[in-house]
Amino acid sequence: MQEIFNIFIKSIFIDNMIFAYFLGMCSYLAVSKTVKTSVGLGAAVIFVLGITVPVDYMLNEYILKAGALEWLDASFVNVDLSFLSFIMFIAIIASMVQLVEMIVEKFSPALYSSLGIFLPLIAVNCAILGGSLFMQEREYQSLAQATSFGLGSGVGWFLAIVGIAAIREKIRYSDVPAPLRGLGITFIITGLMGIAFMSFLGIKL
Amino acid sequence: MYSNGYIFRYAAIMVIIAAALLSTAAMLLKPFQERNVAIDKMGGILASAHIPDVTASNSIKLFNEFVTEEIVLDQNGEVVESYTEANKENAKAFSLDMKVELYKKSQGKPFELPLYVINKNGQSLYVIPVRGVGLWGPIWGNIALSSDLNTIVGVTFDHKGETPGLGAEISTAAFEDQFIGKTIFDNQGQFTSIMVVKGGIGKLPENERIHGVDAISGGTITSNGVNDMLKDVLETYLPYLQKHR
């Protein structure tokens, strides 16, 4: 239980997808103009990560890993399908994203239009695929651990995008040099936030 | 508008084509790929012992020439099999996969370890394969120890997907050459492994610098991965090393 909680906290702050690994930058930079849309996108990312990581975990554990098919028949013990893991993970992610897209379109057309192209792009949001690949690499011991990792990473991403959106809403009242306004200053602020977050790197949980 | 039936048919056909393409490619190309992987493995083992001029085309020949013995150890460091015959790639030691063996170890099951003996200029060098995790994926390599089973003669590292310019620097000569001449046991015979020190070995006390190397700046997580990999794997070989020093 404690282990699961540790993984959760760790994936929010120490292994933050945005500030520690710089994953999922594109939608992070482009859809962080207002707090409202960023909350929407952040929630979508939590949802997608929270589902795809455990699903990919099961897939990896019972189908793809070397010897994973043993539960079907003892003769499958030597089958190693791990060369398929990349495309399988992507397929799961893409179908989940498509699902989210349909749900958002149905229940919140305003959010749907403000997210624009970046909703389908969650599918290639490196944070999502990164989540699944990290899960495979770090060899989590149980489904609960994988789920808590997925959710934690999502929450970390959510916090990061809401944080930058809040800064961007305030910065609108400042006198930023015209060519730097908007995107330019956002890049620089993100870089500075990243440097600040590096101080978490040494913490061991 | 597209009907649901059409969508299902489209998806099914697409999946079948993609699956067929991928599995055909995987099946047809597997023997070539395995050959390349084996050659690469031999090249790594030879390179760690600083055998000169190893290329993809001559590694098999050089491997058979320089490797005199391939040993399989059990978890207690006892020699299970010693292979000295001519065709070195058929040895059991060569077919052992460190990933699988280390996984067995983590599960508390019995496991076996490979050890290669290389004869270079009349001197016996012992090559230990290592494997661990970096930032994005697995990292692996070989450590060549001199016949005192303490001093490092050379190392090679490789990785699947570390960040180019940062973590990926572990496979450069600048990083690997630091290991030459370092020792894995201290004067009292205590196992120290090799520490990969962030900020440089200048941070260590004078007498411990012989057991440390500089980490890669900007590649902290990969450097820590190398540190943990060396400690874990060398510890696994400890029973054998201590018995034969």
Added chain:
Amino acid sequence: MSAEIREREALFSSKNIKLLKNPLNLSNPITVQVLGICSALAVTAKLEPAIVMAISVTLVTAVANVVISVLRNGIPPRIRIIVQLVVVATLVIVVDQILKAFVYDVSKQLSVFVGLIITNCIIMGRLEAFAMANKPWPSFLDGIGNGLGYGLILIVIAFFRELLGSGSIYGFNLIPEQFYELGYKNNGLMILPPMALIVVGVIIWVQRYYTRDLIEKN
């Protein structure tokens, strides 16, 4: 003969030239469309991987654009994301497998980039925004143009990061030994990912200073 000329004119009409040229500046994938940032951060610590990545992405975007453009009328919109991703991923993985079998050395250097290429939002972004609605030839040009625009920025970032962070260009040391003896030090911060973001920020600043149309209104 006149038919042939007309054909050529159609191939490189001013509209098509624009498809190639615009992504270099006015609709640059990184600094204007904000696509492909993750890989821009990951491969720009040194110049060499940046160039490799630029070439691979240009090729993959162009080919994927053509494939999707050919298929565009048959793809049901509801599952288009999956179709696009499967096409891109299959292409890249098959190429990687072939490289692994026949030119292992090249594959070893490139395999790092395979994952980055598949999840590169430039490819998906162009498939979604352009190839789904245009004919194969313009899609091809669009892919090449965007790949080049992306590569241009990558190379500029990598140039400064390698020069200031490691004191070298393409692996060759440029800063003379004497500088180091006088107390000059490579800036270790430059090779960390946050500095890449700040360098991009500065590039945007310079670009928009000269291309006033791109300045955002609040």
